[in-house]
Amino acid sequence: MLGIEVEASRSRQQRLWKALSDQSLDALVVTQNEHVQWLVGPRYEWKFSPAAVLFADGRVVLVAPNEAPEAAAADDVLTYEAQWLCTLRNDQRAASSDQVLKVLREASGLKRLGVEFSSYPVHLSSQFEAQLVDIEPELYRQRRQKDADEIAKIRMAISGTEKMYEKAREIICPGINELEVFNQLQAAAVMQYGEALTGTGNDFASGEMGGPARNRQIEDGELYILDLGPAFRGYFADNSRAIAVNGKPTDEQQEAWTYIMKVFAHLESVVKPGKSCKELFLEVQEILKAAPIGEFPHHLGHGIGLYPHEAPHLNSCWDDTFAVGDVFTCEPGLYDAKLRFGMRLENDYLVTESGVENLSPFKMELA
Template sequence: MLAPPEYRIGRTIMLGINVEACRSRQKRLLKALEDQSLDAIVITQNEHVQWLAGPRYEWKFSPAAVLFADGRLALVAPNEAPETAAADDVHTYEAQWLCTLRNDQRAASSNAVLGILREGGNLKRLGVEFSSYPVHVSSQFSAELVDVEPELYRQRRKKDADELAKLRMAISGTEKMYKKAREIICPGINELEVFNQLQAAAVAQYGEALTGTGNDYASGEMGGPARDRNVEDGELYILDLGPAFRGYFADNSRAIAVNGKPTDQQQEAWTYIMKVFTHLESVVKPGKSCKELFLEVQDILKEAPIGEFPHHLGHGIGLYPHEAPHLNSCWDDTFAVGDVFTCEPGLYDERLRFGMRLENDYLVTETGVENLSPFKMELA
């Protein structure tokens, strides 16, 4: 099946590179860092290059970008300039020689960055990502360095319309995957066969290859990759699916009774899991504490007669599978408008063969949340 008409009709605008949106993100970042008095910001992480400039580059390439305080952006692209980019100048480096990928791409990309910085005038104070700013640059260009990586992650929390379009498309792939799963899962089917057919369902929905995939395809387990193993009668099959469309990751989960007949214990555990979603949808709005929600859900699931809840409640999604906000007692985040996050309560026990994890994706709005994955939750 091809992508739904509403996505196909405006595909270039909705799902392609939105230059205006990228320019808006560039301005937003500069505004947020205004008090740092930066002369320029050097970007070297692929996800941040995509977020600011538009083109998506695979992990095997080493793009970069330089955003100047006056709003100009210079993009460093592998091999050739992209057809579309929110950039004032595009520089290239040779990522391949006679089609062979170079292992010294970051050095080659950094040489282009050095040229941009040297031509940029008297740059004394640079914003950089401390975890990835290359020594190739820092050893040859003297400037005071300021870590802007935390601010980049903060800015990425609020999803713009072009990002939401890609996330909705990614999530639509999971709906098709669960539909296929419910058609084929039965005692004796091999986990690898389930994996292959579900990947194919997402590819058919997107009309192009996945840019990422995950997460859990092991039956009768809390999670894990698909194995060369036939599923067994009575098991619960947790499918935690995270395909990515053009760099943006979906992440939601369903549990399916392999024989189509959940036991009374499995069904009772399911009712406690569903109480979590009812609670979340009634209390989450901008300003709500994520940690507080996590603790409230712990209390709900402690009342279940069977099963333990041993993991986080959820997290943000976007260009990386796990982003802020963190629904986790190890962080103290607060929900904000534009967050796209997961909620994944679970209960696990051998008596449940081996348990269940149900997960929805939500968008935080001005007044509450929108469920982005409103498809079937039942065990059968």
């Protein structure tokens, strides 16, 4: 499940076509690496410019850099030369587009094409006449519902954060440098995955609401918010813990923590398919307003997947409803100068038929 799952990609192709069925599209052209991975299987680094053409009859052509991948949910694979004598070309998108153009021209009667408006290259739009329809919003809608192969990769990504927090609790003490913490935590995730990470976020600044690791020694009395977003083969985890640097949270910090914990208890008791995400956000605002100290100025959470933030949105700016297959974060926080500077705790959840499964059931305490 951690490699390329051809059947899963095929089912995503079918799901996408079904969702687009009222658009009368003759074919889809996809050029974003995440969408190639999601629909066809292989993951290509940002340095490469793959593409995929999906026809309405189900046929799929992958345009791959250099050579055909070991596995792909495609009927045909064309390649383009991404490198010459090992040197990466700077005109890869043009070369990849030449192959897509060939595929489009060989097919007949393509009048309406579904494309990603963010990235459909002019090499194609200026050479192949067709009505263009933006399928990017639908791609994001469909990406929201995670399949078993995706959930497996996300679980692996999350298992990296578990090891990172174990390491953090072992090494954090007054005087340690934030960069040293960053390095040791990245290393813990690499050892867990058995390979390099594909993402190295998020927050490693102590005594702050967030921010990157700095060349700075952490101080006695601070809370250290570690919001960790390592990615495994493209899929992001996103968890947070707050750790008392001196191992002795103050009474105020400890009291704030109990209000944060109420949010998780509430979520686990009310979230199931059909629950409004915005409503949950507003309920949590009420819970946290009752806390004797601290402000809660940000979202409650968001979906995770091939991009760090996806639907569903636990946020008053959107109006989503929880559905089976959602994988989302819950990250209540309370911040105040007196809390030096506060705390954010974040778990990842999977929405099931009857409720939620906590995908990050590891230690939540401040010390």
